[in-house]
Structure formats: structure tokens, C-alpha cells
Amino acid sequence: MASRAVVVPQQGRGEAAVAERGGGRPLKKNVVAAGDGRRRTALGDIGNVVIDGKPNRPVTRSFCAQLLANAQAAAAAQNNKKQIGLNVKRDAPVVVDGVKRAEVPKEVAAAAQKKVNVNQPMAREVKATEEESNLTAKPVNKKKEADGTSRKKAPTYTSVLTARSKAACGVTDKPKSHNNIVDIDANDAGNELAAVDYIEDMYKFYKLVENENRPHDYMDSQPEINENMRAILVDWLVDVHTKFELSPETFYLAINIIDRFLAVKIVPRKELQLVGISAMLIASKYEEIWAPEVNDFVCLSDRAYTHSQILIMEKKILGKLEWTLTVPTLYVFLVRFIKASIPDHQMENMVYFLAELATMHYTTTMYCPSMIAASAVHVAKCTLNKSPVWSETLKLHTGFSEPQLRDCSKLLASLHAMATKSKLQGVYSKYSNSEHGAVALLPPAKALLARAGTPSTSTSITSIGAAAAKARVV
Template structure:
């Protein structure tokens, strides 16, 4: 059987003889056309060069680098192994991969690995031109805290005041007053604007506060309870009412309710008693239901019904309280937005520009007025002004009544004397009175112990 020997690299395949089964067979083969060894070597590709071929053609990146190396300073590409010049065809075949760029030798000197090659381009004449390297400086943003000098420079401008900007409401109000003929009438100038410190406070409603209190004073007479409703009550008396209000004040202080809740509760009780005849056994039920209504209107978290029932020793049931609550609201036509004495006294204390002691003393007189049935003959605005006047007299403030207070209250000192004398007399009788909830409340150091102050003797009736 005949066998073949593969031809060596670059050599011809000779004829071979083999014997099989005693018979000699001579196989004669013609020599194959061979290529020179150097040409065969040129046609081969290294494994590392496979990555540089794209669709059988050298990659663009390798071509650009070879062109840049060949044209720089008129140098010719040199084979690293043989250091012989290559013809263009052979140079194109033996291009080095990207990893072999650092192995090139220029003028028998190895190029440093970390040297950055200059950028070149070809102009219209086909000559290589070196491009200038543009160095862009990175922009650095430095964030540093203000120095002490800068902080002082910012805060050294002194106190800043917010300038009041005219609003659309101001223009509408001017137009409305002009149409009503109000502008032509002489207007009393305010000697001191008490709302200037609150000009930046949106909750103070500086733009509307004057109109709000004018509206309160004009409407307080339409929603006053009758000052003589006790004549229509068959089973209750002034003393029973004083006991109820004194207990309501104590409950409000224990539950830490807002003062608005207390004053609204007393208003609801008096207004309902002015309209309905209440039996004696239901008087406390009216008080509990009125406090529940006022708490729902004024408080964020109103007390629970079971808590109020516990305070009255469970004398009533839950259904009785809810039924009476609905009956009171129906009788008052659900009208709970009324000007109480608290609304006026807050405004007048702001006009008085007093300290905390003056505020506690004024509220002490106002709660004494809540207990007394005879104080219903005065409107809430007059009683509030008399409380501020009596407080200033008791504390010995001079002057007793200022022009600013007269401007904002609309009342002169002689107009307040009658009501103020009643309040001073209640203060003098408070230590011996049976209803001592208000006296004990304002005798505590927490409220300045203002109840322990001696009342003004000049205002005491002889």
C-alpha cells in the first residue's frame, strides 16, 4: 500500500518507493509549484495581528499609527527583527498590533513607553503637519465656609424692617370707600401703629385686622345674651349659675384647654338660657354639652365625652350629652362665630404694650367677670377694656389710660369707671367668696400670683 510523506516547508515532494506483498510499485509524482521561502513568510499573519484585521483589511487605527510613524521626520519603517527597510507591500503586511507600538525603534533608539506621541495631520499637499497640543486647565470650584469677617459684614447692616407692599385688597378697599363717600370724611390718624412688629407675620393678618375688629364691635350687639334671662327661669338662680361657671373654669384649667374655649362655653350657656327654660337638674348637663361644643369648635383635640362624664361624676349618660348638644346647636342655629370678651382683651392688651404681669392681671379680672351674672349688662368690648383699665390701676401704672388705648377701644376713662369699680369690688371679695376657682388659679406662681395683689383703693366704692 502506498503512503505519502508531506513536503517540508519550501521543498519539493520527491518520488518514493514502497513494496507491498512482494510487489514493487513505483509512484512518480510531479513536483508542485513552490514559492520562495521569503515570499511565503511575508504572506503569513501573526496570531497577534488577527485583531487588527477588519473584513480581511488592516484596521484603521493601526494604519494611522503606521502612517504617522513612517512620515515623522522622514524616517522609514524598520522591521524590529531584521532592521531592514521594507517595501510598501511588505510593510502593509507586517503591521504590528496596538500592543507592539512600544517595540518600534526609531534611529536605533527605543521610544520610551510613557512618551506621548505628537499628533499629526496631512495637509492638502500631502505633507505631514504636527498639531499643537491644547492643554485645557480643569475648572476647580472651591466651596469654603464664610470667614468671621464675611459673617460680620453680612450681619452688620443693622436691623431690617419689612416694607409693607400695597396689595390688591388695599386698592379695592380704597375704591369701595371712595364709592361710599368714606374718603371725603376726615379720618383720625393712628398715633401708633401696634401692628408694625407683625407686618411679616401672615397669621397676624395686618391688612385686615382693623376691619375685623370694627366688624366685631358693630355686630356684638346683635348676638348678646339677655341680661335679664333669670327672670324667665323658674328653677335656677344667679348663685347656681355662678357655681356652674366656677366649675367650668376649673375643668378648663385641669384639661389645659384654650382660653377661647372657656369664653365660648360661657357664651353658649348664657345664650341658651336666654332662649330656653332649663330645669335645675339639667343645668350641669347644659354646661357639659356647651363645653363639648366649644371644644370641637376651638380645640385641635377635643376632650372625649367619657372624660367629661367622669368630671361630673357620671351624673349623666353619653346619650343625654349628645342629645343636649344637638338641642343647643339647633336652638342657636349653629351660630358659634361670635365676638367674645377674649377677642377684645387680646387686642387691647396689645395696644397697652404691657408685660406678662399686666396680661395675667387683666385675664384675672375677665374671668371674675365671667362668674358674675350682673356683668352681662356690659358688652364684651367694654368689659375687656375695663379689665385692662382695672389691671393698670391695680399695678399702679401711670398713666392709667393712654391715648393709644382710647384710640383702639373707642372708650374714654370716664366711660370705664363704672365697670372697673365692679371688677375691683369682685377682686376685694374674692378671698372670702365661695366660688374660689378663679382666685386659686391666679394665686399660683405660674400665673404670677396676681390675685394676691391688693386692689386699687381709689376705685373701691365707699
Template sequence: MTSNESVLPIQQPNRDVKQNNDGQIERRNRRALVDIGNLAPAVVEIGKPTQISRPTTRNFHAQLVENAQGAHEKNVKKSEPNNEETPRRRSKKPSKSLTTVLTARSKAACGIKTKPKDPVVNIDESDINNELAEVEYVEDIYKFYKLSETEGALMDYMNSHSQPDLNAKMRAILIDWLIEVHRKFDLMPESLYLTINVVDRYLSVRRVPRRELQLVGISAMLIACKYEEIWPPEVTDLMAISDNAYPREEILTMEKAILGQLGWYLTVPTPYVFLVRYTKASLPFDNEMENMVFFLTELGLIHYSVIITNNPSKLAASAVYAARCTLKKTPAWTETLKHHTGYYEHELKDCAKSLVAFHDCASETKLKSVYRKYVNPEKGAVALFPPARSLIAEVDGGEQS
């Protein structure tokens, strides 16, 4: 073969081409492509024609039908009740004894009915979409508050000779005056509770002469307002409301001394943080209940014996309990309150008795700042409500017995 000759490709015989007897070429029609049968067979249902997507042999088709019938028989057996076991199950029905029947009839005759247990209500359900409510963390926050109040409990500084120039009556006069100042300046409630907390903490660690007691109160309020208020009162305002008893320099010096002595630790659990939570748990919640709780709490803040014997959470819980008794809420203490406060009813009665006693004589005592504050219609005039004398009688009767 020379290089000029063209190379022809080798042609494979065309199986679809056939020569007839006359020498003419005739072409056969190629069969169309079909499914090669690599798909899983469909589930065969009894009573319906089997649809196979690929050519199958008779043996394979019979096998599919047999498998489908077997699966169908298993499902039928599961759904049908066992006729032999049914009578046995019915025969095992528990029968009541004669004592049970007679007891039930006796209770029905006496009108005794078993009441369902008071359920614990989810008080945060309505705030689930409120980011400021911190619903996901609120339980942990209050567990931390209760732990912190235990660690930072006040020392009995009046009876331990830590303050030889002071007594509980002087402290009551100071707190009563601070409540009045707080009302005149129209400050946030958090500021009042933090002010009293700062005063007690400072007096428990530092001896204060009698003439400087009011100075401690003014400086403590200045600190609390700077911490809580957006627009705190100025030093000149505090000087004016105290009749210029202390110059500006003394107030600022005492402010610095208090902060240094307390280590600038101002994020503390006051009764206010517990009051907000516990009042919310007192259902149904309304303004009358809220005002009554705060009225009773502020009465307790004035008295040294209440502050020193009850931590902030217990004072708040006792105020809620006393308020519910005063407003005749039933029951006086619910499972929801017990869950959120951690206190049982009997643990709160002594403190609640003291708060109700203060309420009973609020209009007659010389220290009337709290009474004047809550006799105002803006506060629901809750100071005019009759006190829960039944609670005092109940506690006194229990002590005598």
C-alpha cells in the same frame, strides 16, 4: 441692434473724475460724510465755548448764545432776593401783646408747663411682616366684632321669668365649676370664653330645669372644645369629671339641642378676642399686665350682673382699665387705648369698680376657682396683688357728690 449684441448699462458721469490737459484722468478726493445736523443743539452755558455738532451760520450761533444768556438771567433773578421786599417781610413779624407776655411769665413762675398730647401709638408696627397678625385687616375685623356683639346682645333671662327654676347664684356655681374643669383639662382660653357664651345664649332662648343646668354646661364645653381645640376631650372624660351624673346619650342629645337652638352659630365675638387686642394696646405690654387683665375678666364672667349689663368689648376694656389702676400704670387710660377700644375712661369706671370689688374679696368667697388659678406663680400670682381700692373710693366719692 441685433439680439446678439450685449446691452451695456448707461453709465452716469463721474463728477469726481476730471481730465487734465495731457489727457490723463485725475480723480478728486471726495469729502468725508459729516453730521447732517438733525440733532437738537446742546444747552449753551455762559463762560464755556459753544460746542456745535453741525456746521452753523453766524446768525444761528448768535441766536443760540442769546437764548442761553436770557435763560441764565432768569435763573439769576429767581435766586437773588428782592432787596425792596425784604424789609417789608421783616416788618410783618408778629409782635406779642402785653397780656400774652404776662400770662407766659405767670405760668413759668408757677411751674406750669404745657404737656404735649398723648399720641396714638401704632401697636401693629412690629407685626407688619407677620402674616398671621393680619395687619391690613385687623381694624376692619374689630369693627365687625363690635357690630356683631351689638346685634347678638344677651337678653336678661333671669329677671324676665324665662328661667323660673334658675337664678344668678346657680349660674355662678356652674361657671365657677366650668373654669375649674377647663384648668384641669389644660384647654385653650378661647374654649372657656366660648363655653360661657354658649351657656348664656342657650339659657336666654330655652327654659332649662335645675337638674339639667350642669348638663348644659358639659355639653357647651364639648361644643366649644370641638370648635377651638386640636385634641378636644372625649365624652367619657366629661362624664368622669362630672361623677357620671349624666350618661353619654344625654350629653350627645343636649349637644344636638344646643346647636340646633343656636343655629350652629359659633363664630361669635367673646370677651377673649377683645382682651387680646386691648391688652396689646396697653403699653408697656408685659406678662404681669396680661395675667391681671385675664384674672379680673374671669372674675367678672362668674357674676351674672356683669355679663348681662356689659357687652364683651366693654367688659374687656374695663378689665384693662382696672388692671392698669391695680398695677399703678400712669396714665390709667391713654389715647391709644381710647382709640382702639372706642371707650372713654368715665364709661368704664362702673364696671371696673365691680371687678376691683370682686378682686378684693376673691380669697374669702366660696367660689375660688379663679383665685386658685391666678394665685399660681405660673400666672404671676396676680391674685395676691392688693386691689385698686382707690378706684372704688373714687367712684363712690363721685356718686355721693
């Protein structure tokens, strides 16, 4: 194995001091191979070798930046010199260092100019950069202004996709077939949340599936529950809904859940209110942002049911309904049909008053939700003496003609006539308030009552409903 010789380099001040004091041995820095006998190049000598009379310096970042700055300064000086030569008149004397240029040789003037340019390279570079940016800024701004003008007229992303989908499917926007038909969605054309491009297809779908989640005639299959008990429950839920300040969607969904559950499950009389509480709890969780707590319903029921009983019934209802909660309720059709009637505030309150009266009475369950909603609009227009009573716009959006609504409209007008004498005053008191326009205090539609005969008891209402069941729309 080859031996290695150790060469001790020249000591620094610190090492020399240590050696003089005898405080330790100097450190070994340079090691050479014994085979060739040549000392390795120290790190400090790398890049300092002289080639062709110039030191071979490594190109570091700082050195590269320095070279670039020098090149830019030289280019800027050359451009500045040319500009000065063009701007200055030939005959005008130029003073350089206190001496007129005409009296100074060319070599001296060039050296003086070079001295000035070298002393201020950064200032000239910044000035040139600012001039270039100013020159390029104007066309860019014009382009942006042109783009901004075109963007305002550009269609939305949703409208583009809708147009492409319709073109791919061969569907075109159908023109209005009659001059009397009003485009009720024209004001919402710019509102993407209104889904104007899809709203008609959505309601066609609602009309197709509304019968899939309708309860059948279940009262005969309930041994301990009758129509009056159901009416008392709904009247109480109206007060609960108002007390909690819940949305209308919650109320109509809760009634739908109750009827669908009673149609598939026999419920004892003592648990009917528990079903109503649990149905309202489910609807609140589905529709509301902040749903009432279970303990709130416990207190409202005067602690007739415990916290666990409500949760157990909630689970039972969801199991029987197979968790099907997305259904077209009566409220879904009310919103659209009210919009088609071009209503005012009084008209809107009257429609909701008649619709809530309809939900309280079991007889109205024989009609589909869309027919009840259309009939509520029809009766409201008759009650408020609106003309025309039934327009082409309403016929188009509801899908019903006025003769088709005759029986259901008579029933709703009869319920309105009986509301003042009924023992259940929840809906009547709600819409007798000025907050809802006091529409319940208005006299019912006389034209509809004259045709049907004003009923004085619930038996007569049932007979009207039984006669209308023959014309039930399925």
C-alpha cells in the same frame, strides 16, 4: 377570479435542513400577482436601491444622529484649525507625524490634520460645549445676583393686593392723629398671620356685631335657676378647663353658649350642669385641635349624666342657637386691648384674672364684651399703678374714654375685693399660683373702691350693677 402563483424563495439553513429531513414543507414568503408576473420587492431591499451611485438609505434615528455627529465634528475641526493657525507663529516649525511642517507639502499636512480631527471628534465637541457654557454662565449669574437683590426689596403678594384694593376703593392709610398714639402693629408688619392690613376693619366689624349674639336678661325667666347656681357652674368649668389644658378661646365661647342657651330655653335645675358640659364640649370641638372625648366629661361629672344624654343636649343646644358659633366673645377684645396697653407679663395676668371673675358673675352680662374687656384693662392698670391709667392709644383701639368705663370698672374692682372671702375659689386659686404671677393676691384698686364703696355682700354688687344698667352701652 384571478389565480395566484406561489414562488418559493431560497431556503435558509434551518429550512433546508428541515426539507432534507422531510420534517415539513417550507414556509411561503413571497407572493406575486399573476396579472403582471412581477415579484414584489422584499422588505430587506427597501432603501437599498442605488440612486446616482449612492445607496438610498432610509433616515432612521441612529443614522440621523450619526450624520449630526459627523457634521458637528467637521465644524469643530474647522474651528480648531483656524484657532491653531492664529495661535501658532508663522516662523515656528510645526511637527506633524515627526516631520517639520515647513518640509511637508500642504496636501500631506492637511491630510494629517484631518486624520487627527476625525479620530477625536467627540473630545473636541465636548471641549467646545464646555467653553460655550463657561462663556454664557457668567452673564447669567450676574443677572441672577441682580434679580436676587431686587427680590429682597419686593413687596409681598398680600401687601400688593391690599394696596390695589385700597386704591380702587379710594381708601388711604390714615396717619396717626396724635403724637402720643403708639402703632401697636408695627412689630407685626412682616407677619402675614397677624393680618395687619385688615385688623382695624375686623375689630370695627366685631364692635358692630357683638350685640347681635349677646344674651338678654334671662334670669327672671328661669324658674329653677338663680345667679348663684350659674356662678357655681362657671367656677366648676374653670377647673375643668384647667384640667383639660384647653385654650382661652374655648372657655369664653363655652360661657357665651351657656348664656345664649339659657336666654332662649327654660332649663331644670338638675340639667344645668349638663348644659355646661355640653357647651364646653361644643366649644372644644370648635376651638381645639384635639377636643376631649364625651367619656371624659362623663367621668368629670361623676357619671351624673350618660354618654347619650350629653350628645342629646349638644344637639339641642346647637339647634336652639341655629349653629351660630362664630361670635366675638370677650376673649376676642381682650387680646386686642391688652396689646394696646403695651403690657408686661404681670399686667396680662391681671387682665385675665379680672375677666374671668367677670364671667363668673351674672351681673356683668349687662355690659357688652368690648366694655368688659376695656374695663378689665383699666382696672388692671389702676391695680398695678401703671401710668398713664388710660392713654390715647387705648382710647383709639377700645373706642371708650375713661369716664365711660367708670361704672364697669367699679364693678370689677369690687369683685376683686370680694374674691378672697368668696366661697367660689376656682378663679382666685388659679391666679394665686405663681404660674400666673399670683396676681390675685395683690390688693385691689383703692382709687376705684373709694369711689364705689367696698361691697361686702353679693347684694351690694347687684345694686352696683343695677345702677350701672342705666348707662348700659347697647
